[in-house]
Amino acid sequence: MPRLPFDPYRFAWPIVRMLDPEVAHGLAVRALETGLVPTPPPVDDDVLKVRLWNLLFPNPVGLAAGFDKDARVYGQMLDQGFGFVEVGSITPQPQPGNPKPRLFRLESDHAVINRMGFNSEGHAASVARLQHRDRARGIVGVNLGKNKNTEDAAADYEIGARTFAHLADFMVINVSSPNTPGLRALQGAEVLRDLLVRTKEALSAGAAEHGVQRPPLLLKIAPDLTDEDKADIAQVSLDVAIDGLIVTNTTIERPATLTSVHKGEGGGLSGRPLFEASTRVLGEMYAATKGKMVLVGVGGIENGRDAYEKILAGASLVELYSAMIYHGPGLAARINRELAEILKADGFASVLHAAGQKGA
Numbered sequence: 001m002p003r004l005p006f007d008p009y010r011f012a013w014p015i016v017r018m019l020d021p022e023v024a025h026g027l028a029v030r031a032l033e034t035g036l037v038p039t040p041p042p043v044d045d046d047v048l049k050v051r052l053w054n055l056l057f058p059n060p061v062g063l064a065a066g067f068d069k070d071a072r073v074y075g076q077m078l079d080q081g082f083g084f085v086e087v088g089s090i091t092p093q094p095q096p097g098n099p100k101p102r103l104f105r106l107e108s109d110h111a112v113i114n115r116m117g118f119n120s121e122g123h124a125a126s127v128a129r130l131q132h133r134d135r136a137r138g139i140v141g142v143n144l145g146k147n148k149n150t151e152d153a154a155a156d157y158e159i160g161a162r163t164f165a166h167l168a169d170f171m172v173i174n175v176s177s178p179n180t181p182g183l184r185a186l187q188g189a190e191v192l193r194d195l196l197v198r199t200k201e202a203l204s205a206g207a208a209e210h211g212v213q214r215p216p217l218l219l220k221i222a223p224d225l226t227d228e229d230k231a232d233i234a235q236v237s238l239d240v241a242i243d244g245l246i247v248t249n250t251t252i253e254r255p256a257t258l259t260s261v262h263k264g265e266g267g268g269l270s271g272r273p274l275f276e277a278s279t280r281v282l283g284e285m286y287a288a289t290k291g292k293m294v295l296v297g298v299g300g301i302e303n304g305r306d307a308y309e310k311i312l313a314g315a316s317l318v319e320l321y322s323a324m325i326y327h328g329p330g331l332a333a334r335i336n337r338e339l340a341e342i343l344k345a346d347g348f349a350s351v352l353h354a355a356g357q358k359g360a
């Protein structure tokens with residue numbers, strides 16, 4: 001697809017906003033699959049490069065889980081300028097998720113509410129799409145969920161870890177979506193310890209079966225946690241020696257500032273109104289893990305300045321989803337250009353030099 005001197009999303013947006021959000025999402029994925037979405041000029045700047053674990057991220061701005069749930073368009077999204085893509089959440093067995101409508105745009109709030117409930121084509125469909133991928137195209141993480149009716153939740157994460165160990169550049173345990181009953185209770189200390197130990201072992205076993213190194217294991221947490229929960233999560237994560245935390249998922253809170261007609265819908269809120277709370281939790285987790293744990297900052301990022309704030313609060317990488325609904329997939333490249341400028345203006349040689357420097 002040719003590079004265009006203008007942003008085609010600006011012209012498509014008036015049509016997109018008239019569509020049901022889930023229909024619009026389906027069309028966007030289809031357009032990406034068929035190569036109809038033009039790619040922006042690449043942003044290649046040393047200040048943006050992040051070397052973490054055994055991976056070299058070309059830039060720190062990733063696509064958060066939930067956009068490419070079934071690993072259909074990760075390659076195209078890498079081509080859009082994302083430094084990495086997190087596919088999923090993927091459940092072991094296919095499941096339809098919650099009844100529609102289950103996705104709402106809160107336009108006046110620059111926000112989204114979703115109660116998708118892990119609609120997933122299941123492990124097998126994503127394995128088929130990931131197994132022949134060209135790893136040189138970019139970094140892809142796999143986010144694992146659990147089926148709604150699974151009693152032994154840890155078993156679903158173990159199966160996922162074993163199944164995707166040789167296909168994922170990193171693996172994420174998602175216990176923080178608000179739309180699967182009982183899921184967030186897995187963030188409690190003892191149950192979490194058991195879950196992380198079992199999943200890490202399964203990941204090692206899966207990697208050994210294929211003769212590859214165990215990919216890094218990360219845990220994705222909610223913004224709606226008590227101080228005790230946060231302290232426990234930090235301690236357990238350090239004890240089990242997982243490789244990172246993704247901070248945060250959507251919130252069940254409804255800030256009083258919301259004005260959209262959809263603000264009363266049930267589900268998880270994301271986008272601009274999540275920025276402050278998720279960045280606060282990020283800073284708290286940075287302090288609680290004493291900078292010893294890699295943190296990925298997510299929640300309400302709309303521009304380079306927001307990404308920079310997350311980095312200063314402790315993030316080595318960032319991710320976004322909701323703002324892309326309003327600005328289109330080319331947003332990643334724009335944020336990277338802005339972020340590179342800000343880092344240089346503030347005298348940082350790299351993202352990792354700036355990580356956690358708030359107040360320093």
Ligand SMILES: Cc1cc2nc3c(=O)[nH]c(=O)nc-3n(C[C@H](O)[C@H](O)[C@H](O)COP(=O)(O)O)c2cc1C
Nearest residue numbers: 064065066089114174249270271299300320321322
């Ligand atoms: C429609 C939608 C679906 C999502 N699905 C998932 C999911 O399957 N797994 C997950 O871990 N997070 C999921 N998320 C949460 C995002 O990955 C992200 O943590 C959250 O939206 C905050 O980032 P944002 O404000 O940039 O959107 C979803 C978010 C949205 C808006």
